[in-house]
Structures are given as C-alpha cells and as structure tokens.
Amino acid sequence: MAEDDDFVTVIDDEASPVATGPRWKVAVIDDDPAVHDGTRFALYDYALNDQGLEIVSAFSAAEGRELLRAHPDIAVLLLDVVMETDDAGLKLVEYIRHELRNETVRIILRTGQPGQAPERRVIVDYDINDYKAKTELTADKLFTALTAALRGYQQLQRMVETRRGLEIIIDAASELFDFKSMQRLAEGVLTQIASLLNVECAGILVLRDSGRDGKGPSVLAASGCYRNLTGIDVEQALAPDLRKLVLQAFERRCHDFMAHRSVLYIQTGSGREVVVLLEAPRPLSATDRTLVEVFCSRLSVAFDNVILYEQLQEANNRLEERVARRTRELTLANQRLAAQWARLRRANAFKNEVLGRVAHDLKNPLGVIMGRAEILTEFITAAQVPTEKSLTQVEHIRDTVKRLAGMVDTLIADAMVDALDITIRSEPVELVELVEEVIEAGQPLAEKKKQTIRISRPPSFAITGDTDRLREAIDNIVGNAIKYTPIGGRIDVEVALAGGEAFVRVRDTGPGLSPEDQGRLFGRFQRLSAKPTGGESSTGLGLSIAKQIIDLHGGRITAESAGSGKGATFTIVLPLNQQT
Template sequence: MDDDILHLIPDEVGEPPQRGGAWTIAVVDDDPAVHEGTRYALADYRLDGRGLEILSAHSAAEARGLLAARRDVAVVLLDVVMETDDAGLALVDYIRRDLREETARIILRTGQPGQAPERRVIVDYDINDYKAKTELTADKLFTSLTAALRAYQQLKRLDETRRGLEIIIDAAPMLLDHKSMQRLAEGMLTQVASLLNVACAGILVLRESGGTDERFCVLAGSGCYHHYVAREPAWPLDDDVHPIVARTFTERRHSFGTPCSTLYLQTSTGSEIVALIDADRSLSETDRALIDLFTSRLSIAFDNVILYEQLQRANVGLEQRVVERTAELIRANRRLAMQRSDLRRANGLKTEILGTIAHDLKNPLAVILGRAEMLTDMTGLTPPPLEQMRAQVDHVRSSAKRLTGMIESLMADAMTDALDITLRREPVDLAALVREVCAANQPLADLKDQGLEAVLPEELYLCGDGERLREAIDNLISNAIKYSFPGGAITVRAWRDGVETVCAVSDQGPGLSPEDAGRVFGRFQRLSAKPTGGEGSTGLGLSIVKRIAELHGGRASAESPGPGAGATFAIRFPNIAVELL
C-alpha cells in the first residue's frame, strides 16, 4: 500500500507593520507583460520597512491622468515608445514642466535604444536613469529602484526642510506682530500644522514662573481640544491630558510619539509653555528638526507678548494713578479756592468787626469819660453833691455794663465759629432756666417801664448745654427789651407739643419788614428798626441764637405780622433730636 503523502501548509506570517506607508511607484508601458514582470520582480521589495504600491498606466495619456491625481509617486518606470515614438519623452516634459514635480525619480526603460539615444536623452530631458529593457534584470531593477528611492527620500527631506524654513520665515513677522497671548497661541498651533503639512489638533498650556504643576493656563486649543478655549484659564486639564503636559513641564524637553507629541518652550522671562500636538502621522526627523528650530524662535514672540501685556497693565495702572492724582489735585484746588474765599470773607468780617467795635464801643466810652470828668469836677465842690455824684456813678456803671455785654457777645460769636466747639450735654430744665433769665433782665425792663411776663410750665426738661441755652434765651429777651417801646409788654413762653420743644419771646416792638425778615439771623446785620432806648447793637445777638439752636439740632425762627405790629422770636428743638442728645 502506497504511503499517503502529507503536505504541510506553512503558517501565514503577517507582514510587519509598514512605517510611514508604502513607497508609490508608477509603471508606464504599453506592454502588459512589462507590468506583470515588474510586479513579479518587485513582489518582495522592502526599503526602510516600507513595501511598494505599484500603479499601472498603459499609455502616456493614461499616465498623465494618473500622475495628476497621485502626487505621491516616488519613482516612474517609463517606456519611451508607446502610442508615439516619443510619447515617454513628452510625458517627462509634462511631469517636470506642467506638474512641476521635481522630486519624483524617472527611470526610462526602452526596447529600442536607437530611437532614443542615451546621451541625447540624458542631456535634453530631466531623467534620472536610462535602461534598455534587455539589460534591466531583476537585480538591476532592484538596484536602480533602490537608488532612485534613496534619492527621492533625500529630495523630499530637502523639499520639506525648504518648505518648513519658508513657513518659519513667513510666520516669524506675523507671530512677532501679535499683541495678544491668545492670538499668538492660536497662530502657533496654526503654523505648526502648516509646518508639518498634516491635519493635527493641539493645545497650548502656559505655566507662569513660580507656578505649580497643578494649575495651568490654557492659551489656545484646536481640533478635539477646542473645548478648552471656552473654559476659565485656570480650569483643570482632563485626566488624559494633564499627566502628559505635567510630565513635559517636569522633563523640560520635546517628546515625539505617535500620535501625540509635546513641545516645550521656555522664555527668557521665566514663563514655560507646552504644546500638545495630536497629528495623523508620525513625525519624521525633518519634522522634528523644523519643530525644534521653530520653537526656538517662538520664545522671542512670547516674551514680546508677555512684556507688552505687562506694559499695558502698567499703562492702565499709570493712567488710573494719573486720574486719581488729577482728581486729588482738583479737590485740593477746590479746597484752596474755598479757603481763599473763607479768608477773603474772614478778612471782610474782620474789617467789619473792627468798624463795628469802633462805632459801638465809642459811645459807651464817651459816656464813661464824660461822667468821669463830671465826677472830678464835683469832688472839688464844698460840700460835695453826693446825690448828683451817685447818679453819675450809676451812669458810668451802666455804660460799663453795656461795654461788657458787647465784648461778651463778640467772644461768644467767635466761640460759635470755632471748629472744635462742643456741647456739654446734660438734662436741663428749660422752664427754670427761662425764669432765671427773666429775673436777670427784669431791671432792664423796669428802666423802660416794660412788662416782662413768663408763661411757663412747672418744669420742661431737655438734654443740652445749659450755659449755651441760657445765652440764647438771654439774647432773645434782651433783644426784645432793647427794641420794644417804653411801656410795652414782653411775653416769654416755653412748651412742648408732639413735634417740638419751643421757647418763644414775643414783643410789641417795631416788628419786621419783609426785607428784615430775610436777614434777621445774619451776622452783623443792622435792621431798619433801632433800639428804643439809645442802646448799642453789634448785629450778632440773633446770629448767636441761630448758631446755638443748630448746635442742639434745632432752628431759630422769627415771625411778625408786619412793621409796627411786634414780633415773636423762638428757638425750636425737634423732640427726637432733643431725646437723642
């Protein structure tokens, strides 16, 4: 019995993953056998871990469409004679001139060398190799293709480097012109994508000098990282992004991987920046070299933006300080103007006071001097007229009292103008105080045969300064005596209603004209009415009354039916204000 034959089928061995994709070559020939033979000879071809993708075109016209659509062809294996004797040579011109493809390597393969002499073709056409089909064995095809792919690879690197340098040179003025950190960050991501010539997403993260690894500032984001732009600047990074960014900040160097790469940048001002780039392909050595060159130039741009923003903040602060200082100067000028006005007013008041004092004090002094001379003459008589001398002494005493009253009024007014004046607050029985002041002024009323009546409750307490209130009430009563006609009646009342506590003095004097009513409480105001007994007046009494009332939270008032009908002067204190005191 014949032994059974067992055939072992080898396990399929998967091809190792190709790095960077396959090399693309195009076979242009009108002979189908050439296409089949080329594919067979190059079936196992590999270079740098990359296989081949072989494209076929059976005429020059077909090749034109193919090469226009596929711009990644590295090597073209081109027949010279196809639909015409020079179809291949015309295709060379189309590739170099029309498509402007200078990096693709062209290997001419001809079966009729005599129709396209090698020397003339090499000189006149931009081709890279010229082979007769009879001499292009599998080994020579392998060698020629490898040399062509190496040359193509080097040219691509040079072209990528040139293109990258052009991008860097073009981007530099634009990036340096940015005045916003966000605009610069967005521009950097855009230029990195252009530099790599790939579609990529990215995020740019800033760590200020002295910052921590846990708090980063996202400057810009694109692609799948765009959502970071809408967040707060210090918003934490996602869990899958934070470790990568933090590690780059720690290592302080670029890191290239697939698909993510990180770029590290440190400025001269101490700021650190990391760009996370998520590309759709691995980065070549050329890409990495260009990225390194590009980021080394970016530190200047970021420094410019950082310094510009600092300058802007300084300008804003300076402008604010200028505004504040200007406002202070305006306020100071206003205060100076007010002080100047006050000084002018004070100077005018000083002049007026001096004139008033000179005028008002002159009469009592003249009386005192005249009576003193008369006393001197009387002392020489024998026997001395004692009654007449006593009368003169009374006149001297009365004039001296008038002088004393004037001086006290001036001193009291000066005190009420003092800025540091204070009240000695204490419970005061206003009714008792009015009785005392009426009793003190009774002799003056008797001299003019005037009736002085007090209509008061048993007691009427308020909180205030007793001496100041006494002074105000005394001014009101003495003023009524001074301006009331001899034989007239003066009534002093004090009461409290639901709103105010009031002390009022009514007289039967000359009353107030409409002009007098508007200025009766002014300082140094001389009214149309004159004292009825020849008394002097400084024009300060009622202004002192008004000041004392205001210090107690109240007010002074004057009411008169008209000239010749008497008047009522009062000080009024709101019950609430009085209680608070």
C-alpha cells in the same frame, strides 16, 4: 556592464524584506499591459528604508492625468512616451510640471521606440530625471534606477518639508513674540509645533520657575488628550509615566526623541526652564527633529519676552497704584489747604469787620465815659462837692461800661462760633424751665419799659442739647423782642410740641420787619431799620449767633412779620433727640 551587474547584485542581496508600514507610491503609465505585469513582477519584493512599494497603473496619457490628480503623493513615475500619440508621454510631463506644478515626483521615461524621442533632445527639453529604452531596462537596472529616483524624491521631500517648516518658524516667531501672557504663549507653542510637524499631536508644556517661592514645576498648557492637565502641579497630579519623563528632562537638560513621544527641553535667559512633551501618531523624521530643535532655540527669547512684559506690567500696575494713592493724598491735602485758606480768609474778613465795628460802636460809649469823667472831675475840684450829681455821673459811667462789656461779650461769642471753637454738649435740657429762666432774667428791663411778657407752655419736657448755648440763643431772641417793642407793649412767648419737634415762638408788638430786614436778618453785623425803643445798643450779632447755635443743634430759626408796625414772630424749632 559586468561591474554594474555586480554592484546591483550586492544591493539586491542586502534588500530588506517587504515592509508592512508606509510604502513608496510608484505609478506605471504605459499602453502595454505586459509592461505593467513585468514591472510588478520585477519589484514585488522591493524595499527601501523599510518601506515597500505601492504600484498604481494607467494605460494612457489621459488615464495618467486622472491618476496623478488623484495621487499627488506619487514618488516615482515610470512613463511610456508613445501611447495615444507619438508624444503623449512628453505632453504628460509638461502637464505634470506646469499645470499640476508637481516638481517632486521623479520621472523615468521608458520607450520602446527611441527614434520617436531622442534621448538628448528629451533630456534637454523636458523636465525628466532618467531616460531608458525598454530593451535595456533589466530587473537590476530597474532596481537601480528606481532606488536612485526614490532617494532623489526623499531628498526633495525633505527640502520641501524643511522650507515649509522654516516658513512656519518664521511666521510663528512674530506671532509668539506678540503674546503678552505666559499662558497664551504656552498654548501658542503647542499649536505651532503641531503645525510644524503637520500632525495631530497631544502635548503638555511644563514651566519650572526657581523664583516662585519654592513651588515645583506646573503645567502651563496642554492639548489633545492631555488638555485637562492645564494648571496642575507636576509632582502631585501628573501621571507617573509622564512625570518621570518630565523630571528626567529637567535633569538631563536635553531633547529626547522616542518612537511616539518626544521631550523637548528649553532654558530661558532668565534661568527658567521649560519642558514640552509631545505624543504623535508617527515617529519624528530627522527633518522633523531638526526643525523642532530650530524652533525651540527661538523659544527662549519668546518666554523671556513674556516674563519681562509681565514684570513690566506688574511694575506699571504698582506704579499706577502708588500714583493713584499719592494723587488721592495730594487731593485731600489740597482740599484741606483750600478749606484752611477759606477759613483764614473768613477770619481775616471777620477781623476787619470786627475792628471796623469796634471802632464805630465803642467810640460813642467811650465818649460818654470820657465826658462823664470830666464832669465828675469838675465836681471833685469844686469848693463843694455835689454828692447827688456826682453819684448820677458815676451811675452813667457804670451803665455805659456795662453796655461796653455786653458788646465785648457778644463779639467774643461770635468770634468763637466763627472759629468753630464752640462745642455743643449732648445733655437733657428741660426746655420749658429754660425759657422761664430767660424770661425771668429779662423781666427787669421789660418792667422798666412797662412791657408785659406772657408765656404759654405745656407740661415740662426735655430735649437733647447744650443748656448754656440754648439759653444764649433764646435770650438773644427774647432780648431783641424787649429791645424793639415800644414802651407799654406786649410780648407773647409760646413753647409747644408737634411732630417730634419742640417750638419756641416769640411774638412782639414792635415795628415789625421790612422786606429788606427779612433778607439780611441773620447776617453778621446787620442792624435792623428800626431802632431800639429804650436807647439800647446793638452790635448786629445777636440773631447771627442765635442762628448758628440752633443750626449746630440740628434745628432751624425763622422770622415772620405782617408788615411795618405789626410786630414780628421769631420761631425756634429743635429736634427732641438731636445727636451731637
């Protein structure tokens, strides 16, 4: 016992003065008021790890239940056994461990009647940490027992905090790895550290990326009183004291724990550096520091994961843009090919049509030429050459050749229109004079057929268009009227202005248009049901060419007929100022 007393005395001499900071909470539950007073007296100057005591009291097991419910942070319980009943203290132990599920409070059982609660049975049957008879519990032994109990409580608390912290780290790892942006990850790190330390703390997370075109470190996320610092450049906008701590962390490349501020340094596998500056209302304990270090060791992978994701997303976006651009190019190319293929098909169909029509339409004039040439040969080989008859045959051959030349010119003109080789010039066109020229050119054939052509026109005016092409279109319409109007018939041509448009109407007294004719009138190689009245040839292309020319001028052409034998009216409508 002497050795024990000496050991206690050494501890007592080295005890710290009463602390003014956080205190150990000790509960005394005993029905003897003197025990409460004696305990307070013996421990009035007790301190461990610069923490004094806060003693709370209860005078029965029932009061003890209320006390423990109200103070779950009690570190040590000095508990009497015999109070309301002989086993009131033991039942309170069961209540603490089983109902309150408080496994960290250290329980020192004190009894003045050891026979009521034998030490061995109590230690075995009940979850207590020490057993003392009141008669043997001197001030020194109370000091020793309490110190051992508080150290046990402290170790348990560290274990509990460590387990809680590790659970948070494990949960946080999966959550942080789910973040797909650096901003969200940075915010998540600050939130998880505050949860890990179980305190409300302010902080900033700074990223230094050596690959960002020489840019300095910037604040990715901030919380608490620093929340308005998000996005600023550290070297330009951060307060001097904070900037100094952050830059020193980048230099030292290690954690630094101070009284109320902690600086954490993280380097990712990709070479980027992260500094987290925390400001907490209390210093971090050794357990807190260990947990924070473990947590930070896992953040490197999380940051690299986000960086890789962002790079992958950027590459994917670039790829999608390239695919979309290439798709547009291929679509346009495909459309061009389709258009070219359609033009080729039309050209091929047109070629076949032309060849068939040429074979048919040129066969008769060629036959005439061959026949007249044979007759002429016979005349030449005769003893006397009949000059007048020879000249007649030559005239027939000349007329036939002219018709052939006209057919070829018409076919070539239509081919040019079909191949889109026709170019419409934009120039002033005196429409009235142009119509008069066309009528004048057609007068010889009209006079030959004893037809009368009358023109009604306003004063001269100009439109915008291609003189040569418009002459060709109008000539086709007037020529058709002469071709199908009977001998001695009349043709009326009217030029007019109305509503910003110019009108050229050609009325004839020919056979008119059947419903079938009107349905296919402007088609290529479409011959009308009526026949030319002077034996003229027809390729079936004149009206088709005229329509295409008028269309290219932004105008329109129509045909009307009151019925068979009642003539027809063709109307050309042209804008006055067509932009070509």
